[in-house]
Amino acid sequence: MRKGLRFLAVGVAAFGLVGLFPAAAQDDVFRVAAVSPSATNDLAFSQSMFDALTMLDEEMGDAFEFTFQEGTFVVDDAAVALRDWASSGEYDLVIAHGSQYGSVVEELAAEFPEVAFAWGTDVNTFDLPNVSAYTVAAEQGGYINGALAAMLSESGNIGVIGPIEVGDAKLYVDGFVSGVNATDPDATVNVTYIQSFGDVPLATEAATAFVSNGADVLSGTAQMVVGPIGVALEDGLWWFGTQSSQAELAAESGVSFQVYRWDVVLRDLIADIQEGTLGGESYVLTLENGGIEMEVSEFTGLDEETLATVEDTIASLTEGIISGDIVPLPSAEATPEATPAS
Amino acid sequence: MNILEVLGSIFTASVAAATLRLATPYLFAAIGETFAQRSGLLNLGVDGIMLMGAFSAFYAVLMTGNLLVGLAAAMIIGGLMGLAMAFISVTLKAQQGISGIGLYLFGLGMSELLFQTLVGTPKSIQGFPPIYIPGLSDIQFLGIGRIFFSQNILVYLAFLSVPVSAFIFNRTNFGLKIRAVGQNPAAADAMDVSVTRVRYATQIIGGVMAGVAGASLSIALLDVFQQNLTGGMGFIAVALVYFGRWKPLGVMLGALLFSFVNALQLQISAVGIQIPPEFSTMAPYVITIIALVFAGKQSERPTALTVPFQRGE
Incomplete structure (x- = not known):
């Protein structure tokens, strides 16, 4: 024992x-x-x-x-x-x-x-x-998507659905607005933060409200964008995404996506x-280190000529951002730089 | 822009139409829960049933392309989950609040697991299209045609469920039995009313309607499924039953108020009026609570709510 x-x-x-x-x-x-x-x-x-x-x-x-x-x-x-x-x-x-x-x-x-x-x-x-x-x-891809949105919008009315005004979601949205304003200062870009990352019904109604008020291009960030993507598809609007590729779901409505690598x-x-x-x-x-990739949707409904313009614009804006000629956001609002180990 | 123009840009027909759409899942779930609560049963698992209903409807449509099959799948799954809840709370006499939370967690986890396993990634489907009522959907005055007569079938059915359920509660023998069982089950039992049978029936009705509430999201309003699609709507539906003082009309008014404030804050953002997003997001909840406070103190709460019935006690 x-x-x-x-x-x-x-x-x-x-x-x-x-x-x-x-x-x-x-x-x-x-x-x-x-x-x-x-x-x-x-x-x-x-x-x-x-x-x-x-x-x-x-x-x-x-x-x-x-x-x-x-x-x-x-x-x-x-x-x-x-x-x-x-x-x-x-x-x-x-x-x-x-x-x-x-x-x-x-x-x-x-x-x-x-x-x-x-x-x-x-x-x-x-x-x-x-x-x-x-x-x-995220403001880098946001800027490019915003510039393209302004280019494709015929009504000059663009809607963005965000989750909560923090982190990469805020950077993307701010960059997007900056890209729209730089490309077409007369365009209107309205932003709705629904205060949730997952409330698909509310995000969908936010998108529908934009459509009712004349928006013809939509964008958004976080996982609740599956709802707004459906609205874009149903109403024949252009959709710009971020974080991952949403090309398959957005089908012909999808234009370009900022993909995190x-x-x-x-x-x-x-x-x-x-x-x-x-x-x-x-x-x-960043775009420079290859951590951000701009993907043009393979299912997009854009005609060939516009598609070529979109691809050229992405290339030139990417180059401008990498070289520093284009600054998507003032440094105080942008992503802090990387710091090496001390 | 003067104040009238601002108000004109906010209070539009599209806000009213959005209010009806947003209210639809709440209405189905809350009216179903009203049946259960009027008979003395509290089901906090409504959100879990909604999730399973949403997934089963979505998956059935994805597989068959038939919307009615999807709706039937949601009703069957919802009914079965209602049956399970009835077995737990009526036959086993388990604590209703805790078992309801258990049912919710089951629905949350199972719908996610099934989605991951069977579908994998968000896909869109062709859901119920809007039905334009001939002659009425063209009414331009105040956008009435667009608001009331250009919705999908489930929106119409949700609002139809209000007078139908009120009729059942107030004008039918079954409704009388439900109220009797909820107010005084011992007296109802003495009058040869089967408390068990009535409570099983109301819980199954509640389950079926919660299943349809979920389906209204996945195959009518959003046409997509994602994990935790309901985001707690089922709990708001339970609160709306209290808000409506266990009456279908009151429940509908609560659902409309909550949805209207939500639709309004989205419209305010959409037209570019800047207000803090935190404020606009909490507004529906705050206004609903204020309305609840001023709605009157007279409660018609079923006295046997959450109390298991034991003959002879």
Whole structure:
């Protein structure tokens, strides 16, 4: 009996020690775990990260694995998953894909200094050596989409549906408005923030209200845009999107989409971590580093001549933004620049 | 622009038409929940049933292209979930609030899982088109034709459910039994009214209507499905039953008020009038609460609401 108790005590102690000191991943497989607030097929923010991880998985084969916890809009739910992953010691990189997760990342990163964390969209690494931050200069693609919208609008009336006036959604919308104004100062561009990322019925009615007031071009950001896209399709309006490609859903209404290529950030992050740098750096997706891609819809209903003009415009505006000749937003309102690890 | 022009640009026929569209899912769900609550059952799982109804209707239409099949699928799934809720709350006498939340979480998770597994990514379908009532949809005066006679079939049915349900409650034997069971189940039982049967029936009716409420989103108003499409509309529907003091007309007025303020704030943004978005978003809730406060204190709350019936107690 006493021997049994001794074994039990040793077992409990060993189990406790394992829990206290998470084992580092011991093989050559790079393992990533990520949480995101919405579904991986939202045609928007979460899908953009899921697509990037899937792309790396295909590229790196057996040397890469990832697990993805979607739909954790509630921060406490995400915190449970993040803590689990951090304490397991099985992951080389833990990603909190959502700006609402900042405080959780700050707390966990301090508690698990040997685990590499990344979060976004933000540029704050909390001065912790194991935290990387990432964001996107969404105003760049927003500017290009806005310029194209002004070019295609016949009524000079354009509507934009946003979720909440924060983060990359605000940058996109502000960039879009700036692009419209720079191209056609007489055009009217109205913005409705519906104060929700997922309220499809309200977003749909917001789009319908724009149509009723004469808008012939729509744009929007976040996962609730599936509703406004339907309105654009039904009423024969042009649609401009962001975050992920919405070409298939928008069909002939779709014109161009700003696509986030998080794989650009992830490649850098993986290389740094493999070299022993767990964090301390912030990354920004831009047109220049290939983190932002402007995709012209393959299903668009534009005629060939207009399509060629659209493609030329995208090319020239991209060049202008990269060279600095075009500044989508004043620096105070634009995305902060990336910062290297100190 | 003077004040009259501003008001003219805000209070338009399109706002009124949007009000009717926005009110439709609330009406179906809240009228169905009125049946359940009048018999003494509270179902907080309405939103979960709506989600399952929305998905089943969407998927059936995606597969068959037949809108009536989609509507039938939503009604069947909604009815089955109502039946499950009735079994839990009537037969098992479980705590209704908690079991309702359980049903909601089931609907939320299951509709998401099925969508991911069977569909994968948001797709659009051809939903119920507007029906232009001959002779009436052309009325230009105040946009009446556009507002009232150019909607899709489910919008008409939602508003038709108000007088129909009022008639059932006030003019039929079944309605009398529902009210009796909700007010005093022991007395109803003594009069040979089967409390169990009535409560099963009202819960199934509530489930069917919540299923149709979901379908009204996915195959009539939005023509698309996405995870958590309802975004908590079912909970607002439950609140509207209280707002309407358990009367179909009151429920309809509540749904219209809430939807009107929502439509109005969207129109204000659409015409470029700048007001803080946070203010406009909270306005429907604040105004509805204020209206509730001033709606009168006389409550017609079913006295047996949430109380399981046990013969002899």
